[in-house]
Amino acid sequence: MAIVRDLSLMCGRIITKNSCLDSKNRVFGASLFGGGSRCDEGKFKGKFGFGVRAAVQVGVEGSKGLRELKSLNGVLEVDVVSEGDLREKGFLGMRKTKLVCTIGPACCSLEELEKLALGGMNVARLNMCHNTREWHRDVIRKIKRLNEAKGFCVSVMIDTEGTQVHVVDHGAPSSVKAEDGSIWLFTAQKFDGSRPFTVRANYEGFSEGIEVGDELVIDGGMAGFEVIEKIGSDLRCKCTDPGLFLPRAKLSFWRDGKLVGRNYGLPTLSTKDWADIEFGVSEGVDFIAMSFVNDSDPVRHLKNYLSTKSSKSTRVLAKIESLESLQKLEEIIEASDGIMVARGDLGVEIPLEQIPTVQEEIINVCRKLNKPVIVASQLLESMVEYPIPTRAEVADVSEAVRQYADALMLSGESAIGLYGQKALSVLRMSSSRMETRGREDNQQSLVHSYQLGASLPDRIAEQICNCAAEMANKLGVDAIFVYTKHGHMASLLSRNRPNPPIIAFTTEDSTRMALNLQWGVIPLLLDLSDDMEANISKSIDLIKLRGMFREGDAVLVVSDVTSTHATPMAFQSIQVKTIA
Numbered sequence: 001m002a003i004v005r006d007l008s009l010m011c012g013r014i015i016t017k018n019s020c021l022d023s024k025n026r027v028f029g030a031s032l033f034g035g036g037s038r039c040d041e042g043k044f045k046g047k048f049g050f051g052v053r054a055a056v057q058v059g060v061e062g063s064k065g066l067r068e069l070k071s072l073n074g075v076l077e078v079d080v081v082s083e084g085d086l087r088e089k090g091f092l093g094m095r096k097t098k099l100v101c102t103i104g105p106a107c108c109s110l111e112e113l114e115k116l117a118l119g120g121m122n123v124a125r126l127n128m129c130h131n132t133r134e135w136h137r138d139v140i141r142k143i144k145r146l147n148e149a150k151g152f153c154v155s156v157m158i159d160t161e162g163t164q165v166h167v168v169d170h171g172a173p174s175s176v177k178a179e180d181g182s183i184w185l186f187t188a189q190k191f192d193g194s195r196p197f198t199v200r201a202n203y204e205g206f207s208e209g210i211e212v213g214d215e216l217v218i219d220g221g222m223a224g225f226e227v228i229e230k231i232g233s234d235l236r237c238k239c240t241d242p243g244l245f246l247p248r249a250k251l252s253f254w255r256d257g258k259l260v261g262r263n264y265g266l267p268t269l270s271t272k273d274w275a276d277i278e279f280g281v282s283e284g285v286d287f288i289a290m291s292f293v294n295d296s297d298p299v300r301h302l303k304n305y306l307s308t309k310s311s312k313s314t315r316v317l318a319k320i321e322s323l324e325s326l327q328k329l330e331e332i333i334e335a336s337d338g339i340m341v342a343r344g345d346l347g348v349e350i351p352l353e354q355i356p357t358v359q360e361e362i363i364n365v366c367r368k369l370n371k372p373v374i375v376a377s378q379l380l381e382s383m384v385e386y387p388i389p390t391r392a393e394v395a396d397v398s399e400a401v402r403q404y405a406d407a408l409m410l411s412g413e414s415a416i417g418l419y420g421q422k423a424l425s426v427l428r429m430s431s432s433r434m435e436t437r438g439r440e441d442n443q444q445s446l447v448h449s450y451q452l453g454a455s456l457p458d459r460i461a462e463q464i465c466n467c468a469a470e471m472a473n474k475l476g477v478d479a480i481f482v483y484t485k486h487g488h489m490a491s492l493l494s495r496n497r498p499n500p501p502i503i504a505f506t507t508e509d510s511t512r513m514a515l516n517l518q519w520g521v522i523p524l525l526l527d528l529s530d531d532m533e534a535n536i537s538k539s540i541d542l543i544k545l546r547g548m549f550r551e552g553d554a555v556l557v558v559s560d561v562t563s564t565h566a567t568p569m570a571f572q573s574i575q576v577k578t579i580a
């Protein structure tokens, strides 16, 4: 048993006295101190025009009368999957890594979507490369209906087609084999019927800057050709590396071991992409993932456009899938609301052996800059056809979890595969297993050393969250509660990857849906007021009323709220409450 005394924290004296910790370092009893002696109020007032209050409290939550609970004028929206998880496994057993499923013909019925939601899908991804807008609209509406009628909380992401050069026709509905030494014509001209050994590309400028002798690579190495003649904009090529053309196979050109002629000056967002974005906004999607982002300009452009367009904040994710994007990684991450490591196309542009380290680097920069990151493509590729994954695939999933990615994504496994739900359960089990291991080792590498915030309030929020995460681990509390309008405090806590789950209470539906992508955050909807103490007791009472606490659960409560009273005032606190 240990006695906690006179800890000190940032801009405040800690008012904890003689609290007792049990052998697991959990607070089980504490001396009470009501509102407490808040400290340093007004310290920064003159200089920054607002007041800062900070406090750390430890207290025991007594039980309230039922009548009092019923009079709480708040409705707490908890999604059925998190609630089920919590009841079954307790706070600490809740899964931290978020799961994204690509929706395709194999899983677009209401029944299949419901099974994926029950299986832990946090975000549904719609790839605008495929299918019609009517099809996508139907899926989005089904998901929203499920959320409303059955209490799920599944966010929706659209993924733009982007401008990339690929095959639109290779003369067969599925794959075509290219034999060694065979001669093929690559053209952008439309032709009727199918012509043997003729491949149509989707962009007429596909051969600009390409010279005789250049190498044409299909899908990053599925097949290879040498350009032997240029006829206008058409290319005659000889197969030097036999292999397969899949539908929509990607074309890339290489000279002296280097990629040439990528993107051809095409804009990141095509006219079709803008129409898809317009569609997504009108359907109220939560995320737009931008394909083939090469620098931060298109991200900023889209974000500016969205801010004028709708009050609801749609988050913009940049997909890292080109060589250029790696060269401008930090500026792209900084400009966007999150990142997808799109390993499919990335693997076409960089040697495959570089993918694991590049993935780790992207995840680390995202954590440093506090942006959620999804690891995507081929995680369980063999499950498109088979009911169990390869050992190597499970190792790949576990590695992404060990690297602390916020989310993992299924592509063909759920969109067209026979075993989408099984694939989802493999992601669920593998990530839970690795997270438990991470907790046991307490191997959290702290990101404290990198300071994000520039203004004083931002720096205070950041430090509060860093300290709170460290305290939560050291005290062994069961959950962290945070009250957040735009999700910033919740994400600052998540950035630290603390052991307990972060239960984020927010009044904003868009914040709730955005937080679905963040590691370890369980976003709940709740009416919040300016009175922080009232918010805290209301949330605790409502969780208790729902029977979601176990006796003796200890919760670390973090708040950072700017009141809208006549004198704007920021109030920050970290409190520990033990549930009686």
Ligand SMILES: Nc1ncnc2c1ncn2[C@@H]1O[C@H](COP(=O)(O)OP(=O)(O)OP(=O)(O)O)[C@@H](O)[C@H]1O
Residues within 6 Å of the ligand: 102, 103, 104, 105, 127, 129, 130, 131, 159, 291, 344, 345, 377, 410, 411, 412, 415, 416
């Ligand atoms: N809405 C859909 N309709 C039909 N098929 C789909 C749909 N969505 C996905 N698929 C199929 O699932 C496979 C994998 O899907 P996914 O969207 O992840 O492709 P991708 O090529 O990795 O993504 P991107 O085009 O963004 O690089 C696709 O090749 C496609 O055959």
Ligand SMILES: CC(=O)C(=O)O
Residues within 6 Å of the ligand: 291, 319, 321, 341, 342, 343, 344, 345, 346, 376, 377
């Ligand atoms: C997901 C995606 O776009 C890719 O892996 O290329």
Ligand SMILES: [K+]
Residues within 6 Å of the ligand: 127, 128, 129, 159, 160, 161, 162, 291
């Ligand atoms: K796409």
Ligand SMILES: [Mg+2]
Residues within 6 Å of the ligand: 291, 321, 342, 344, 345
């Ligand atoms: Mg891609």
